[in-house]
Amino acid sequence: MNIPTNYRFASSHEWVLDNGDGTVTMGISDHAQDLLGDVVFVELPEVGREVTAGEEFSLVESVKAASDIYAPIAGEVVAINETLEDEPELVNSEPYEGGWIVKIKLADAAEVEALLDADAYAATIAEES
Amino acid sequence: MGQKTALYDKHLQMNAKLVDFGGWDMPIHYGSQVEEHHIVRRDAGMFDVSHMTVVDVTGADAKEYLRYLLANDVIRLQEQGKALYSGMLNETGGVVDDLIVYLMTDPDVTGEWFRVVVNCGTREKDLRWMADHTAKFDNVALTERPELAMVAIQGPNALAKVASVLSDGRVKLINDLKVFQGLESEGWFFARTGYTGEDGLEVMVPEEYVADFWQALADAGVAPCGLGARDTLRLEAGMNLYGSDMDEKISPLSANMGWTIAWEPAERDFVGRQALEKQREAGVKQKLVGLVLESRGVLRSHQKVMINGEEAGEITSGSFSPTLGCSIAMARVSANIADTCHVDMRGKLVEVKVVKPSFVRNGEKVYS
Numbered sequence: 001m002n003i004p005t006n007y008r009f010a011s012s013h014e015w016v017l018d019n020g021d022g023t024v025t026m027g028i029s030d031h032a033q034d035l036l037g038d039v040v041f042v043e044l045p046e047v048g049r050e051v052t053a054g055e056e057f058s059l060v061e062s063v064k065a066a067s068d069i070y071a072p073i074a075g076e077v078v079a080i081n082e083t084l085e086d087e088p089e090l091v092n093s094e095p096y097e098g099g100w101i102v103k104i105k106l107a108d109a110a111e112v113e114a115l116l117d118a119d120a121y122a123a124t125i126a127e128e129s
Numbered sequence: 130m131g132q133k134t135a136l137y138d139k140h141l142q143m144n145a146k147l148v149d150f151g152g153w154d155m156p157i158h159y160g161s162q163v164e165e166h167h168i169v170r171r172d173a174g175m176f177d178v179s180h181m182t183v184v185d186v187t188g189a190d191a192k193e194y195l196r197y198l199l200a201n202d203v204i205r206l207q208e209q210g211k212a213l214y215s216g217m218l219n220e221t222g223g224v225v226d227d228l229i230v231y232l233m234t235d236p237d238v239t240g241e242w243f244r245v246v247v248n249c250g251t252r253e254k255d256l257r258w259m260a261d262h263t264a265k266f267d268n269v270a271l272t273e274r275p276e277l278a279m280v281a282i283q284g285p286n287a288l289a290k291v292a293s294v295l296s297d298g299r300v301k302l303i304n305d306l307k308v309f310q311g312l313e314s315e316g317w318f319f320a321r322t323g324y325t326g327e328d329g330l331e332v333m334v335p336e337e338y339v340a341d342f343w344q345a346l347a348d349a350g351v352a353p354c355g356l357g358a359r360d361t362l363r364l365e366a367g368m369n370l371y372g373s374d375m376d377e378k379i380s381p382l383s384a385n386m387g388w389t390i391a392w393e394p395a396e397r398d399f400v401g402r403q404a405l406e407k408q409r410e411a412g413v414k415q416k417l418v419g420l421v422l423e424s425r426g427v428l429r430s431h432q433k434v435m436i437n438g439e440e441a442g443e444i445t446s447g448s449f450s451p452t453l454g455c456s457i458a459m460a461r462v463s464a465n466i467a468d469t470c471h472v473d474m475r476g477k478l479v480e481v482k483v484v485k486p487s488f489v490r491n492g493e494k495v496y497s
Contacts, residue, residue, distance in 0.1 A: 063449050
């Protein structure tokens with residue numbers, strides 16, 4: 001299972017990458033896409049939406065199941081990955097790159113550090129299985 | 130750990146993701162369910178269906194026994210190897226299981242006998258049911274054939290690719306097979322049947338030979354496909370899944386299986402006949418329809434179907450249709466349903482089109 005060491009994770013399987021400019025990019029982990037199977041739709045939130053950590057704000061539908069996506073961190077949605085409208089399978093093939101879902105302008109930059117690092121996330125997955 | 134088919138090691142070698150299916154460890158996919166689905170529609174894919182239950186019905190009363198056991202009438206099987214799809218009903222007209230029965234002939238054995246293929250999840254119940262109903266007949270024997278593995282090779286190029294790995298005699302046999310016909314060849318059984326809406330074969334193979342057969346097919350360019358693709362393919366084809374689209378409480382008349390009931394000859398008594406006749410007289414209140422969601426989202430089983438704000442049934446099977454690029458479903462609804470209705474999707478009412486429950490055949494969209 002691919003878990004990049006420069007990313008942070010929520011226990012609900014979203015990842016966050018700190019862009020260093022007060023924004024983060026987020027998506028779902030390789031483990032999450034593997035559990036879901038082929039993704040066929042991604043419901044994206046509106047740009048400008050304010051979210052709190054843990055809030056449901058997107059939905060990923062695979063052939064198998066619908067899965068709510070929770071904001072891993074509080075802030076404002078400043079960009080959405082519109083490519084996913086036509087190529088939702090990017091969530092499967094490139095979960096950490098082309099399959100990103102939104103960019104969030106952080107309300108509090110310190111929150112990033114509070115998320116799980118790669119080792120801690122790997123341990124979470126190991127416990128689940 | 131569940132039961133393993135004779136192809137288990139092949140599945141591991143080919144990177145299958147395994148899931149529990151009716152007590153068996155079966156491949157759900159080998160990477161991408163959607164890719165496997167497309168391969169079957171466009172080329173050829175193969176499925177391990179060895180978990181299914183094969184029962185041979187022999188004896189002088191075999192035909193009369195099956196005419197009593199099944200709602201469809203095996204008297205319709207007039208040609209060697211011909212296959213029939215039927216429900217096996219209970220006394221209240223509910224479906225104990227759906228199955229395929231082949232007319233077999235063997236010059237070395239006395240006359241006609243039959244091969245029945247039932248579902249894996251219902252195996253024990255079916256075997257008990259079938260055995261119980263032999264009581265009325267003097268000369269019927271039921272023999273389960275667990276030593277036969279089964280591979281379904283499906284898709285427009287399936288027959289050609291299977292032919293490329295067979296001996297000349299068997300190539301001739303499969304080339305001469307009619308649709309819905311199956312014939313034996315030295316312990317193997319080749320049937321032109323399937324569960325995908327594409328042309329193809331279901332091949333029963335003595336399990337000691339099946340791994341080599343599977344590998345030869347793979348080398349000939351037949352892609353291994355899992356139960357995930359099998360489910361979206363059968364849904365597009367409008368084929369029922371036992372336990373989802375019908376069960377012991379559901380009449381075949383409410384499960385789009387009316388065509389499988391042989392009402393004539395009227396004097397033929399079969400299990401469930403009286404109940405079905407009463408239902409037919411009273412008028413059937415629910416039917417199985419197809420739903421198409423042209424906007425985004427995926428219909429899922431158990432979502433409620435609404436007509437004018439009133440609950441009017443529920444989805445029995447729903448998924449994404451890779452061929453059509455949108456979601457489709459089968460739903461059991463009030464028989465008076467119009468051309469459109471709504472589905473309660475996670476609290477949101479979404480409009481869907483109501484069609485006959487058949488969406489794709491031989492790679493092409495069939496509903497309008």
